[in-house]
Amino acid sequence: MATPIKEWSKLEVRAVVRFLFSKGTKPSKIHKQIAETYGEGAMSRSRVYQWCTWFGEGRTSLGDEPKSGRPKTSTNEENTTRVDEHIRCDRRMKIREIALKLEIPKNTGHEIVHDTLGYRKVSARWVPKMLTEDHKLQRDEISQRLLQRSQKDNGDEDTTHIGVGPGGDFQANNNLFDNLITGDETWVHLNAPETKRDSTTWKHSSSPVTKKFKVQRSAAKVMAAVFWDAKGVILLDILPQGQCINAARYCSTLDRLKEAIRRKRPGLLRRGVVLQHDNATPHSANLTQQWLQRYDWEILPHLAHSPDLAPSDFHLFGPLKRHLRGMAFETEDDLISELRNWFDNHDVDFFRVGINSLLSRWQKCIDLHGDYVEK
Numbered sequence: 001m002a003t004p005i006k007e008w009s010k011l012e013v014r015a016v017v018r019f020l021f022s023k024g025t026k027p028s029k030i031h032k033q034i035a036e037t038y039g040e041g042a043m044s045r046s047r048v049y050q051w052c053t054w055f056g057e058g059r060t061s062l063g064d065e066p067k068s069g070r071p072k073t074s075t076n077e078e079n080t081t082r083v084d085e086h087i088r089c090d091r092r093m094k095i096r097e098i099a100l101k102l103e104i105p106k107n108t109g110h111e112i113v114h115d116t117l118g119y120r121k122v123s124a125r126w127v128p129k130m131l132t133e134d135h136k137l138q139r140d141e142i143s144q145r146l147l148q149r150s151q152k153d154n155g156d157e158d159t160t161h162i163g164v165g166p167g168g169d170f171q172a173n174n175n176l177f178d179n180l181i182t183g184d185e186t187w188v189h190l191n192a193p194e195t196k197r198d199s200t201t202w203k204h205s206s207s208p209v210t211k212k213f214k215v216q217r218s219a220a221k222v223m224a225a226v227f228w229d230a231k232g233v234i235l236l237d238i239l240p241q242g243q244c245i246n247a248a249r250y251c252s253t254l255d256r257l258k259e260a261i262r263r264k265r266p267g268l269l270r271r272g273v274v275l276q277h278d279n280a281t282p283h284s285a286n287l288t289q290q291w292l293q294r295y296d297w298e299i300l301p302h303l304a305h306s307p308d309l310a311p312s313d314f315h316l317f318g319p320l321k322r323h324l325r326g327m328a329f330e331t332e333d334d335l336i337s338e339l340r341n342w343f344d345n346h347d348v349d350f351f352r353v354g355i356n357s358l359l360s361r362w363q364k365c366i367d368l369h370g371d372y373v374e375k
Contacts, residue, residue, distance in 0.1 A: 004036070004037060004038060004039045005037055005038050005039075006039075008038050008042065011062045011063070013034060013038055013042050013043050014043075014051060014062045015062055016033075016034065016037075017030055017034065017043070017048060017051050017052065017055070018051075018055050018062070020033065021051075021052050021055050021056070022055070027048050027049045027052045028045075030048050030052065031043070031044075031045045031048040031049075034048065075108055075111055075112055075116065079102060079104055079108070079112060080112050080116050080117065082102055083098055083102065083109065083112045083113060083117065084117055086098050086101065086102070087113070087117070087119060095109045095110050095113055096109075098113070125374065127372050128305045128306075128307060129305040131305070131370070131371065131372070135303070135305075135370070136369060136370030136371055137370055138303055138370070139303055139306060139309075139365055139370040139371075140365065140366055140369055140370035142301045142302075142303060143309070143361075143362040143363075143365040143366050143370075144362075144366055145301070146300070146301065146358075146362050147359065147362045147363060147366070149176060150176050150177070150359060150362075175271075176274060177230060177355055177356070177358075178230075178271075179268060179271055179272055179273060179274045180229060180230070180274045180275075180276060180300065180355060181227055181228070181229045181234060181257075181261070181273060181274070181275050181276070182227070182228060182229070182275075182276040182277070182310070182311045182312055182355070183225065183226060183227035183228070183235075183257070183275070183276075183277050183312065184225070184226065184277060184278060184310060184312035184313065184317070185223050185224065185225045185226075185245055185280075186223070186224055186226070186312075186317050186320075186321075187221050187222075187223055187224075188221060188222055188223075188224050188321075188324065188335060188339070189220070189221045189324075190220040190221065190222075190328070190329045190330075190331075190332070190335055191220070191327075191328040191329070192321070192324050192325050192326070192327065193325065193326065194325040194326035195325065220241060220332075221241070222238050222239060222240070222241055222332055222335065222336075223238070223239040223243070223244065223245060224236060224237070224238055224239075224339060225237040225238075225239070225245070225253050226312060226316065226343075227257050227260075228312075228316070228351055228354075229265070229351070229355065230348070230351055230352045230354075230355040230356070231265075231348055231351060231352075232343070232346075232348060232351050233343045233351075234257065234260045234261060234264055234265065235253075235256055235257045235260040236336075236339060236340060236343065237253045237256055237257075238332070238336055238339075240332075241332060245282050246281075246282050246285075247281075247282045247285035247286075247287040247288050248287065249282070250282040250283065250285075250288055251287055251288055251291045254288075254291055254292075258295065261273065269295075272296065272297075272298060273295075273297045273298070274297075274298045274299075274300055275292070275297050275298065275299055275300065276299075276300040276302060276310070276311075277299075277302070278302055278304070278306075278307075278310060279302060279303070279304050308361065308365075308372050308373040308374075309358070309361055309362070309365065309373070311354045311355060311357070311358060314354075314357075314361070315353070315354035315357065316354060320339075320342060323342055324338070361373050
């Protein structure tokens with residue numbers, strides 16, 4: 001008796017059935033020979049009869065015919081519900097873990113999560129502080145007061161009619177924004193390495209792999225105090241390395257700012273300066289308050305932990321820091337020169353947008369009931 005063939009394919013067995021059927025062999029004998037040669041599990045008796053019928057009807061293909069209707073899939077209502085329950089229990093669960101727990105293919109889990117349920121995984125948004133309800137209420141109230149003040153100065157008591165310019169930007173044309181100067185301090189490093197995202201490049205599959213070496217930020221840094229309005233930078237004041245700002249140093253900076261306003265913004269000191277700065281200790285110290293009262297400068301209300309409502313934080317310092325990433329400066333003078341060039345290379349529209357966006361941010365803060373404004 002011949003030894004059964006242990007390794008075979010479905011197409012091979014079907015080809016043998018077709019050959020024997022074309023020779024006039026009966027289906028019962030074909031099944032007997034298939035079982036003796038390939039084993040009992042190669043093809044059942046009913047399946048042999050089925051293939052003989054198809055070949056008799058003129059079929060020539062040995063492959064499986066495309067199935068009609070929707071293919072069977074694990075993406076059903078039951079699995080969709082179970083996946084949703086798992087995600088709601090653990091928002092950080094990975095698709096691979098979901099697939100293992102539910103015993104479904106990973107690609108099916110991916111389809112259910114993204115296509116059917118519409119989930120997408122995002123990182124938590126960074127905020128400076130977890131705001132309390134009282135803090136939110138204060139932010140809401142101050143935003144309403146400032147928005148009403150802006151509309152009142154513009155001759156429109158109804159705060160619901162805020163001018164909207166091209167691109168949906170809020171427009172300001174009133175005494176408040178004409179006299180407003182905003183300012184803040186920020187640390188600037190002489191060597192600020194670029195981030196991994198900054199170093200990404202386009203490449204083909206055959207392109208060589210680029211390498212990025214880990215670089216630490218330099219310890220050498222200076223503090224830059226920047227004061228600006230809708231027309232541009234009025235004062236860039238650099239503190240020497242190793243020095244931090246205090247009330248006396250801040251008052252000295254305000255003296256420089258007053259002289260810069262006299263030279264660059266004629267008539268503003270006479271009309272009255274409206275200064276927006278945060279409530280850092282040097283800004284809120286008694287010595288600073290006495291200086292502001294002496295020259296009758298108005299301070300725009302600003303709550304702590306609210307960089308989303310400070311133009312220097314949400315509009316100026318971010319692009320500046322991104323520009324400086326990857327640059328290394330030998331001396332402090334080189335860094336200061338680059339800062340001045342960066343400010344000079346931006347036209348009036350850049351600064352006007354930053355100041356005018358206060359209107360839309362105040363409105364959004366009100367709409368969010370005092371919560372942080374993202375954009």
